Amino acid sequence: MANPFKPGAGRKPPYLAGRDDIIRSIKNDMKQVYEDAEGMRPIVISGLRGMGKTVLLRELAETAHHQDWIAIEVEASKHDSLAKKLAQATYVELRRIRNSSRPLSSAFEHALAVLRSFQLKIDPTGSYSIGIDINPAKGFADSGDLSLDLVDLLKAVGEAARESGTAVFISVDEFQEAPQEDLAALNIALHTLGQGSAPVPVYFVGAGLPTLPAVLADATSYAERMFRFYSLNLLSEEAVRKAYVEPTEKNMIKWENESLEAAIQAAGGYPYFIQQCGFCICEQIDFPGTITKSELLAGIALAQDEIDRGLYRSRWDRATPKGKEMMRAMAEDEVPSKLSDVADRMGKKQPSDLSVLRDRLIHDGLIYSPKRGYIAFTVPGMNAFIKRCSD
Known part of the structure; x- marks a missing residue:
């Protein structure tokens, strides 16, 4: 039987503990966006490393995919243009839909043409070609002003989604890493999209470090009023208990009470630690089995060594x-x-x-x-x- 825990950056845990309220709130927003065919206020999720921000974004993206949304997912980087990444991810989604058996609307073809215009404007040399075999839409996304061109692009994709009876989900992980110019342009574009009487059904979620709200405010002064902010904090002891017990029970693994309480204390409410500790502890037993104090101590020592050599050492050496x-x-x-x-x-x-x-x-x-x-x-x-x- 496989080890139920899944340590590693961005890997979905077997049981996503302690984030029910945030997930429920955002999924309710997504439901309203879909039912009303209108956009809502964009979201920002911030937290320390290893708190589960990437996992949460992927959970939301999975929901969007299951509901047949256009789901655009990117990870920002200091060294890459966020606009180019958004263009590429948008193309991948539109190509997927274009290659499907569903009938395509004129609004969808227009969205592809606008994307072509956008791509040519942000990359006139063609070094970042994404293979769009369609003529650009003249007068759309070709002004050279990134914020205005992003508005054209997102509006076109949103209108195509609305005409097709669906919506658009956009997520940007490591949002604080995006170049300042791109951050400002995207803020302005999202702000502009939300000001219409019937905003297109585009729903945006960005995630990053605790510095993210301040970074966004530096990019545009109204960011603190435009976004809804959520913060991922350390988990409660009850949430940690569920994160340990739910996966092990499903795999016929039992905890001695003393061992479970010690594992909860060792994790300190940190989601990344829970997965690493749980994995290393379960490596000490045969399935099915019981986690006693000896397996617990050996597993925690191994987990601490793994975390020291990986997570901490890499950051220290930087x-x-x-x-x-x-x-x-x-x-x-x-x-x-x-x-x-x-x-x-x-x-x-x-x-x-x-x-x-x-x-x-x-x-x-x-x-x-x-x-x-x-x-x-x-x-x-x-x-x-x-x-x-x-x-």
Whole structure:
């Protein structure tokens, strides 16, 4: 019998615990978008690394696919144009529909032509060709203003979906990584789409680190009023218990009470840890079986070693020597560090002396600022890892 747990970045766990309220709320939105054939307020989901943001996006995308929506999924990157990624993902979806047996409307053909115009404008050299065998739609998505051209593209795809009796789902993972110009353009486009009397049925969900709301606000001042924001936090003990017990019960694995409680404490509410700990613990037993204290301790030790060598070590090695010095100073705190305290520990006269180093660590996704004057690690437990390294 296979191990029921699935550690790894973005892998869907056997039981998605503690996110019921968020999933229910967003799926209710999606239902309304579909029934009304009109768009709704876009969504932003933020949280630390390993909180399940990517898993949640994929859960929503699966719902969209099952309901025969046009589902456009991309992952933003510092080094790639978000506009090009959106164009490519849109083409993949439209090509899928075009190759299906369903009859296509004139609005669908228009959407393809607008996409062709958009692609030619963002990539006039043709280096990013996505193989659209259709003439561009003159006067649509060819202004050279990315925000206006995105409006044309999303409106055309949305109108095609409406005419076909469906809707459009767009998700952008690692949203904070997108180039500032693309972020601003997409914000403006989503804002413009939502201002009509009957907005096209386009539903947008972006996900990223806790810095994402501030990044979006920097891109366009009204972002904080335009998006609905959700935050993924550490799971409650009850949610962790369900995340452990639901998969094991289905696979005829039992927990000794003491072992289960110890596993819950070891996870610390962190979804990534639950999957890694659960996997390594279950590797210690024969199926079906019972998880006793000896299997638990061996599994947790193995899980900690796996996490240290993978998740933590890769992030630690990404920092410069000066960056590591600052992270060591932060590791003395169990909660977000006050920047002035970190400056004192590093022998700096004032917090502003750390501005460049702080910004570099934020840019590299290693730390973030939960509030003014404070900094924290983007991965739970990083401070404990740094202490273990020092020891």
